[in-house]
Amino acid sequence: MDAAMRGDARKETPRSRLLAAALALYSRHGVNGTSLQMIADRLGVTKAAVYHQFRSKDAILLALLEPLVSDMREVVERAECERTRTAQVESVLTGVIDLAVRHREVSALMQADPAVPALHASQSDSAALSERIGQLLLGPDPEPGRLISVAMLGSALMMTGKNPKLAAVEDEELRRQMLVAARRLLGLRSRG
Structure with a gap:
């Protein structure tokens, strides 16, 4: 995980956890091979919870x-x-x-x-x-x-x-x- 996303668990936010999960999936499957549902599944949340933070994979990528x-x-x-x-x-x-x-x-x-x-x-x-x-x-x-x-x-x-x-x-x-x-x-x- 990038240094910007490292840190102790007390400082993690839903946004930072989502970005870390997306980065791991993007690195493994590529951006086009990763769906918002895959990100949600990795986090153990609903797709709606992902949408609450970011409207698209592109928005997640730009945040990364x-x-x-x-x-x-x-x-x-x-x-x-x-x-x-x-x-x-x-x-x-x-x-x-x-x-x-x-x-x-x-x-x-x-x-x-x-x-x-x-x-x-x-x-x-x-x-x-x-x-x-x-x-x-x-x-x-x-x-x-x-x-x-x-x-x-x-x-x-x-x-x-x-x-x-x-x-x-x-x-x-x-x-x-x-x-x-x-x-x-x-x-x-x-x-x-």
Whole structure:
């Protein structure tokens, strides 16, 4: 479960339990393969109880994606405030890796499920944010090698955190290793 949805049971709300159940089902069956009835069954409630919280699967999906988009916005704005190109790249790279780790399941869902990007791009500014992240990493007039490296990096970052072989890796270690690998892929100097 994503860090945003983790916490002790005393803080859980019907909405957060519904989002956690939907994320688990979306991850297993895909968005199109998951019905509102399946979500209700997993929670042990009626379909009407699900409708009370959300009117559609799309509304549930957008609620799952919103924390990620909000965090993306902060990463982009912080990086764009940096004075040098090197500082911008470092800021956005570190920020995106933090996002991929913090939002492991949602990030993987965005990459793996074809229903997610189309809905999300039509309902929010995530496409524009992704474009700004790409521009920060690419810089002006990127060479083909840089274009390929950034494209590979984008897909890899979002899927790495969800890799079942890495489930036992603690967030901080995952973050550190992803940053080392990302810097290597982009040809950046390693930081101590």
